[in-house]
Amino acid sequence: MGFTAQQTLDYLQSLYEKKLTTYPRTDSRYLTSDMADSLPVLVNVTAKAMPFAAGVPISCDPGQVINDSKVSDHHAIIPTKGIRDTDLASLPAGERSLLSLIAARLLCAVGQPHAFAETSVSMECAGYKFKAKGRAVLHSGWKELDGRYRETLKNKPEADREKEEKSLPLLEEGQELEVISASVKEGKTSPPGHFTEDTLLSAMETAGAGEMPEDAERKGLGTPATRAGILEKLIKVGFVERKKVKKAVHLIPTQEGTALITILPEQIQSPSMTAEWEHQLKEIEKGKTEPEAFLAQIAAMLKELSRSREVVENADALFPASRENVGKCPRCGGPVVEIKKGFVCDNRSCGFAIWKESRFFTAKKKKLTPELASALLKDGRAKLPGCYSEKTGKTYDAVVVLADDGGQYVNFKLEFEGGKGK
C-alpha cells in the first residue's frame, strides 16, 4: 500500500476512534479464548462488508488464531462489528485500504488450510547431482480469498508476487531420463536489498531476538507504539532518507548517518544492546530490576568506552566542517563557532558554549541567531526587542547581557534601557 509506518499508525488510530477496529498499539497476532464464541459472527460480518470477499466461501476455525499465552496486553488488531453499519466508501482512502487489509488478514487467518502436494526429485547426470521441485495445489483454501484481495491492490508489492511453482510429471524411483539439452548458466548473487518501511519495522521487531531469553516479553527495538516514531526521527534529524526506487520506497542512510555509524563503538551500534535495554526496562516496570542498578551499569559502560576508545582515523573528514566563526571566546579568546545546537568555543578544553534551545530565549520567544551571538561576544550585550512576557502575554524591549561566571552554563541577564536590571 506504500504507507509509511507513521501514516499506518495514524490511519489505524482514526479507525480505532471510529470504532471500526480494535486497539491499535499491539504486536500480538493472536486472539484470546473469550473471543472464540463471537468470532464466527464477526467473520461473517467482515466478509459481508468486504467487496473482495463476495462469492468466496467463508469458513471460520477460531482454533487457528486463539492463543491466550501469545496475547499480553492487547490482542491482534481485527475489525469490529461496527463495520456492518458503516458505509466504507465514506472513509478516507487510506483508512479504507487499511481496514480492507485488516479484514482480509482476519478472513485468511481463520480460513481453511491451503493444501498442495510437493514433489522433490534428485537426479544424477555425469556424476553431478541435480534437484527439482514441483507443486500441485490440491485445495486452494485461504489463498483463494487472499488472491481476490490482492487483485484489488493497485501496486502489488514485489515480495508478494509469488514465484510460479512448476508442476512435475509423474516420476518413479530409479527411473532413467533422457538428457535433451545441457547448458551452463552464469549468474551473480545480488546483495541484500535496502530496507523498506515494512522490512525495517519487522527487523526492529526481531533485532537481537536470538540473544534474548525465549520468554523475554519485550524483544527487539522499540514497541509497536514507538517504532514508527523512531523512523520518523531518524529521517527528521537527517540520518536516514526515503528514496523511491521503482515502486518501493527504500530507507537509505545519509552521508551523515553512515559517518555516525563509522565512528560509533560497535557495542553502541549493536541492536542487541538496545534490545537488551528494552528488556531490562520491562523488568524495571515489573519491579524485578532496580533502576539504579540499570543506570549504574550504563554509566560504567560509558566510562569504559570513553577511556578505552581509540579515535577513528580520518573521523574529521567524515564530518566536513561548515562551521561559521561568530566571534571571540570571552573566556580564552579562541574562535567561537556555530554548531547545530548553539555556539561553542573551538578550543575543546575551554568549554564555553551558549545554547540555542536555552530557556532564557525560548521563554521570550526569541531566537539566539548567529547575529545576536556575534553581538553578545563582541560587546557583551545586545538589544533584544519584542521579548514575550509569559506573565502578561505582552511584548517588551530589553537588552540582553552576557553574564558569564565561568561555570558550566553561561548565564544571561536582562537590562532595560534607562532602567535597572531585572
Ligand SMILES: [Zn+2]
Ligand atoms: Zn574559549
